[in-house]
Amino acid sequence: MIEPHIIVQKIEDALPGADVDVEDLTGTKDHYKARIVAEQFDGKNRVARHRLIYDALSEEMKGPIHALTLEVFTPEEWERRSS
Amino acid sequence: MSDEKKKSISLPITGTEPSASSDGPKTRADGGDALSEIEKVVNDHEIVIYMKGIPQQPMCGFSARAAAILASYGKPFQAVDVLQDPAIRQGIKEFSNWPTIPQVYIDGEFVGGSDILMEMHENNELAPLIDEAFAG
Numbered sequence: 380m381i382e383p384h385i386i387v388q389k390i391e392d393a394l395p396g397a398d399v400d401v402e403d404l405t406g407t408k409d410h411y412k413a414r415i416v417a418e419q420f421d422g423k424n425r426v427a428r429h430r431l432i433y434d435a436l437s438e439e440m441k442g443p444i445h446a447l448t449l450e451v452f453t454p455e456e457w458e459r460r461s462s
Numbered sequence: 463m464s465d466e467k468k469k470s471i472s473l474p475i476t477g478t479e480p481s482a483s484s485d486g487p488k489t490r491a492d493g494g495d496a497l498s499e500i501e502k503v504v505n506d507h508e509i510v511i512y513m514k515g516i517p518q519q520p521m522c523g524f525s526a527r528a529a530a531i532l533a534s535y536g537k538p539f540q541a542v543d544v545l546q547d548p549a550i551r552q553g554i555k556e557f558s559n560w561p562t563i564p565q566v567y568i569d570g571e572f573v574g575g576s577d578i579l580m581e582m583h584e585n586n587e588l589a590p591l592i593d594e595a596f597a598g
Contacts, residue, residue, distance in 0.1 A: 425578045426560075433561050440561040446524065447562070449577050 380408040381443035386436065393435030394419045398457075404448070412448040416457040425451070496553035504567045508595040509539035512554045513564040517541050524576040528564040531583045535592050569595035 383401040390399045390413065397417035404410040413432070420428045428451040433440055440447070452460065487501035488494030494502070504510050509532060515521030517529040532539050544551035544563055555561055558572045566573045568591050573579065582588045 425581065426572065426574050429574070429578065430559070437561070 381439055382408065383411065386411060386413065386439070386444070389435050389439070390415060390432060394431065398454075404446075409443065409445040411444060411446070412450070414450040414452075416452045416454055418454055420451055420453045421455075490549075496549040497557055500550065500553055500557045503540065503542065505570050507540040507567075508569060509537060509592065510542065510567040511539060511564055512542045512544055512550070512567075514543070514545050516543050521545060522563075524562075525564045528566060528576040528579050531579050531588070532566065534583075535589065537592055537596060568592060 383403055386401050387399045391397055394415070394417045397415055397419070399416075400414045402412045402414075404412050415432060419431065423431070429449050432447075432449055432451070436444065436447070487498040487505065489499045489502055490496065500512075511517075511525075511529055511532060513520060513522070513525035513529055515525055517533060520526035520529055529541065542550060544554060551563070554563065554565055558565055560572065560575065562575050564576055564579075566575070566579050573582070573591070579588070582591070
C-alpha cells in the first residue's frame, strides 16, 4: 500500500513541471491509475515514456504498487485530446 | 543447434559461455540461463506474451486484456505463464528493463505492457506491426 500523494510527488520530482493525476482504482491503495502530462515526453515513444515513470517509482513498483495503469501525454497532445 | 535465429537483439548475457556448437541464445534445458531462454523464445516466435496465467485462463486483469487483444488479430502467438516459472517471472523484467507483466514482444522487439498494447490497438497501430512480423 502507498498513499497517492507519494506517487504524485515522486513523479513530479522526476519530471519537474509535470501535471500528475493519480486515481486509486480499487480503494485499496495498491492499484492505481496515473495520468501524466509532461513536456519531457516530447519526442519519446510510449515505452520510453512509461520507463520514465517506472524509473521514478522503481522502489514502489517492487512492492507497494501492485498495478499502475499509465496514460502519458505531452501538453500539446493533452490539449488536442481535451479540445 | 539447427534452429535458425530470425533476428538477434544485442543483449549482454552473463553467465553463459557459448559452446562450440552454438553461439545463439539457448533454453535452460540446453544449458542457457533464464535471460538466454527468453531471448530465444522472443526470437523464435512472431508474437510472444509473457503473462500471468494462460490466455484461456488468465490470472490477472491486465494479462487477460493483453491476451484478448492479441487473440483478436487471429494470428498464432506464444504465451508464457510466468506464474509457473519464478526464474522467468524475474528474468523477463530484467530482459526488457520493464517492471510489470504482461509484456508483449512482436518480431523480436519489446512492444509494451497492456496499456500500450491497448492504445496501439485503438489507434490501429498494432495490425501493421503484426502483419509485418508474419510477412517477414
